[in-house]
Amino acid sequence: MSPKHWLMKAEPDSRIVKGKDVKFSVDDFESVKTTPWEGVRNAEARNLMKEMKLGDKVLFYHSNCKVPGIAAFAEVSMEAYPDYTAWDPSHPYHDQKTDKENPKWYMVDVTFISRATHFVPLALLRNISLASEDDVPEEVAYIGEDGVKAIKQMALVTRGRLSVQRVEEKTWDVILQLAEKGGWDAKTVASSKAKAKAKPAAAAKKARKPRVSARKSKKARDEDEDEDEDAEDAPSEEDEEDQTATKNDAKRRGQKRKAEDDHEETAGSSNPRRSTRARK
DNA sequence: GCCAACGTTGGC
DNA sequence: GCCAACGTTGGC
Secondary structure, eight states: OOOOEEEEEEOOSOOEETTEEOOOOHHHHHHHOEEEOOOOOOHHHHHHHHHOOTTOEEEEEEOSSSSOEEEEEEEEOOTTOTTGGGSOTTSOEEOTTSOTTSOOOEEOEEEEEEEEEEEEEHHHHHHHHHSOTTOOOGGGGGGHHHHHHHHHTOHHHHTOOBSEEEEOHHHHHHHHHHHHHOOOOHHHHHTHHHHHHTOOOTHHHHOOOOOOSOOOOOSGGGOOTTOOOSOSSSOOOOOOBOOSOTTOHHHHHHOOOOOOSSSSTTOGGGOOTTTOOOOO
16 A cells, blocks of 8 residues: 555754753754654554554654744654664564563654755644635645645644644645745735634633642652653654544544543553643 | 543644 | 643542
8 A cells, every 4th residue: 555644743942851852853853864753652643653654654843833834754764773674664663661562652763855845834734724715825826625625634733732643645745735836925824823713612611710729639640650762862752642533523522531542551641751841 | 420620732 | 921722630
């Protein structure tokens, strides 16, 4: 079968988490060429990585920064696996910290292919996704109505919090076109804010009340034993995020939360690993 | 099993 | 720095 397509997020700005800087920009990526995508400790992201195969295409995304967006193209490689020669490189390998007999965490290596000639900002994608199909921003009219549809269904715009996402082939093609042709101006990218604001709807139901103290602590929080990745050298990226596929958003709406799909562990979301956010 | 509180992501 | 979104926890 033909290669699948994915989107993987990395943070281009420095941010210290658990004593380590999680920074991994497109410049870093281009310079190292291949990096093990370690540290992911979110079940859904892990499951997606388990599906990856050598040669699958990857959109390298800049997250949690001034101008988030797609910065480069890459592919699943797995060349950095330590025992590469002794292992079948056609599928993901387990994280070095996991129990090899009963692997919990899987990961892949990702190799840089090329930079996006024109960085594709999230704001542009949002703008496109918010436009009616027959009202595509003039500058990017070349993606056509189908292109708009493809952007509209991207997990990147429909969900957000997920560091490893599936990307449809058509969507990959559209992103490729945008990156190669560019054409949008600041104005096109700028207005997204207002529009984006318009979408909150689900929010109402929540209406959070003021947080009263009360909650004791959850115990769990720190148990994760094995933490961390070893390789310091490896720049890595992200991790985290949510689960399950997007497809049914419908269900997502009122859903209760399911905890990951996978069996076993996982539950560990409490794993503070990278999760802690250094607030400014 | 529901739901309020809480923690975290991550765009802005 | 702010805050919307949303997963998770845990009392009930």
